[in-house]
Amino acid sequence: MTDSSRAFPLTREAVQGAHQLIMPHIHRTPVFTSCTLSSLASTPQSPTALEGTAHEGHTPAHPGINLFFKCENYQRAGAFKSRGAFHALARLSDEEVQRGVVTHSSGNHAQALALAARTRGIPAYVVMPAISAPSKVSVTKAYGASVIPSGPTSQEREAVVAEVIQKTDATLIPPYDHSDIILGQGTMALEFEEQVREIPGGEQGLHAIVTPCGGGGMLSGVATAMLGTGTHVFGAEPSFQGADDCRRGLATGSRITTVKTLTIADGLRTPVGEIPWSVISDPAKVRGMFAVSEEEIKRAMALVIERMKLLIEPSAAVPVAVVLFNEEFRKLVQEEGPWNVGVVLSGGNTTLEAIGKLFAAS
Structure with a gap:
């Protein structure tokens, strides 16, 4: 996961700063x-x-x-998820960028992170439940992400994410549980x-x-x-x-x-x-x-x-x-x-x- 020690406080001013960062x-x-x-x-x-x-x-x-x-x-x-994905990637260190990113998502965060990663020119690994809508899976792949199937629960998704991180050393960008998101x-x-x-x-x-x-x-x-x-x-x-x-x-x-x-x-x-x-x-x-x-x-x-x-x-x-x-x-x-x-x-x-x-x- 991205370094929590660099996390901004959850304030209106920090949201305004995030907006300036992702507006382009x-x-x-x-x-x-x-x-x-x-x-x-x-x-x-x-x-x-x-x-x-x-x-x-x-x-x-x-x-x-x-x-x-x-x-x-x-x-x-x-979907709105592009806002958080672009902000999280903008806040990565150079070392984290080089390793690529990984997440788990039923669809919208998956597509958003895949798009943001493609924009940055880095690999993205996305764990998606096997029951995800086929259209969301195909779009995520079209944005260039590697899609790995999982079970539907959060615990099952996170277990597969852990395996991906062990193999790739990619940086976890959670779908919602992070201050940058x-x-x-x-x-x-x-x-x-x-x-x-x-x-x-x-x-x-x-x-x-x-x-x-x-x-x-x-x-x-x-x-x-x-x-x-x-x-x-x-x-x-x-x-x-x-x-x-x-x-x-x-x-x-x-x-x-x-x-x-x-x-x-x-x-x-x-x-x-x-x-x-x-x-x-x-x-x-x-x-x-x-x-x-x-x-x-x-x-x-x-x-x-x-x-x-x-x-x-x-x-x-x-x-x-x-x-x-x-x-x-x-x-x-x-x-x-x-x-x-x-x-x-x-x-x-x-x-x-x-x-x-x-x-x-x-």
């Missing part, structure tokens, strides 16, 4: 609005939608929500807050940002970038098969280290890392975590594709589903709003075939 290599992704989705988010859910939940029989929330979408699906390599991911928040103020209706800035949460690198990065700005930061997870490990961990006060889930939001199948947890578990930095069902994720994804004409992957639809369907979040906004809510569309690495299969199963 990343896209300043657009921020879009949607009157249709803002209207849907501000409309009470039907009582039948709350049946079988803790909110059954209660008056549905009637929040005032004005939505802004940070479109990281337009980022290089198709966190600071790189946080750069999207700096752009987001600036861009929203330039859009009609966004002059007051963002009252809240909702991001997906898997390993927690993006959520902790955004929280670090927004600390002290007055913008509330929230995380969004799938609930399927215990994928909401961060939400559950916060409820018990202890980080959950193992997750086994086949949620359709495949980018969020990992447990929150130790360093991201140190940020996320601080209520002054991350105000809350919310979880949504598989069906809600699919409904949100369909709305973004059909109404906004944006191609996103299921993981990117999770925060959209929270804003539209999670009654706890919606009641909070009703009580404190109206709010300008920023939603991070984290990536668009999917295929028409995968989308067809996803909705054919509905």
